[in-house]
Amino acid sequence: MLVKIFGGAVYGINALTITIEVNILWGAKFIIVGLPDNAVKESQQRIDSALREIGLKIPGKRVIINMAPADVKKEGSSFDLPLAIGILAANDQLPNAQLDKYLIMGELSLDGSLQAVKGVLPIAIHAKKEGFKGILLPYQNANEAAVVQDFEVYGFHHLNEVITFLKQEKDFSPISFDQQVMTAFPDDDLLDFKDVKGQENVKRAMEVAAAGGHNMIMIGSPGSGKTMLARRLPTILPPMTIEEALETTKIHSVAGKIQNNHSLITSRPFRSPHHTISDVALVGGGSWPQPGEISLAHHGILFLDELPEFRRAVLEVLRQPLEDRKITISRSKFSVEYPANIMLIASMNPCPCGYYNHPTKECNCPPGEVQKYLSKISGPLLDRIDIHIEVIPVELDKITNPSDSEASSVVRTRVIAARAIQTKRFQSYPGIYCNAQMTSPLLKKYCPLDDKCVALLKIAMQRFGLSARAYDRIIKLSRTIADLDHNEKITPQYIAEAIQYRSLDKDGWGR
Known part of the structure; x- marks a missing residue:
């Protein structure tokens, strides 16, 4: 008897429906076709053991399984459950009346229990678009898939429960999504700007960076507080929108980074790879491409501590993603695209000994x-970093001062207000959310400069030998500073402050 059952596969951060056709004929062979990898081929052993544990077995006949589309490679163990269900249905051990209503995914243990799989959220989103009634998954993945609204998500612990559900012998309740996770802003009491003594100029630069989504590099001697400040930057970033949370969760789901029984990622990612990282690990790739650290930091922060210690080849691959805010990984037969809308925050010593x-x-x-x-660090890479700020060691009097500095919650309020201005400004431009993402036409439209501002910029360009890209960065920074001040007009004082955030362009740095 021929039956069809449906699973899903992930390519990039998008999904594809996989139609699994199972036919049982006379003979004695188990065959899987449709470009399965070794993990899919090995599913026969897991399925056989799991079925025997519940008193069933693979029929002693010729079992032919086709996974369509046949020209797309199928990877991973997430097809174990649909293959097992398809074999039972083809052998008349399971009714197939509901098989076309649900998409089924899950890995089987030898005892029949279900293990979590990757890429559940993009598969669930795709299944709803394709018109499926719901999705059947391991219980550990159910909360993640339940993010998709008006879509039935059922989580199971064991193969027996799936069979019972499909036989309609027992009522199961679909998993519902808790909307409160989007309204709760994560608050880590261990990290707060109020604990940072001094460094007012650096905290101001971080506020500007957070308000406009600007890249930033901190230069200072060891112990001046660069890493400490960087780790507190997420506490002043605005909360994620539902669209940002969904896109970020999809990337982490594909990479298998979501913890069991978790749903949406609602706090902005903070990724801090070690300087020994390879270029493939940073941008993504592999024989079957996976997202790298840049994409895992999407809508969040990529922090590169001790920037000059990274291999130059690794740093140079950052140039295109910082400009295009996406990464395309191409292979001979296909290509995948991962988003990479990040804030790059870097730190470095001013010299090898650290005390220049x-x-x-x-x-x-x-x-x-x-x-x-x-x-x-190449000039083209530095050009893509909007803010260069020098971090001076704090004096002892300020360190011992018992009074607290301004709290992160206060700074965050100003940042959220500035971002609200930008959201309204760019509401007609899909993919543009903050000042750092402005294109040249938008720069001309929303950042008009009077004669005094132009004159000040000309002096800075001639004095520091700035590039055209650095010129645009200064204007974008000025727009953000004006937004923080709730001023529609860019004035010379905003231009002057923006110019101050180009420390590495000034005399005295290795010249």
């Missing part, structure tokens, strides 16, 4: 060593 331009300690580096150290 230090107020009290002397730099021990030989002549030319500072410039050699800074040259590890």
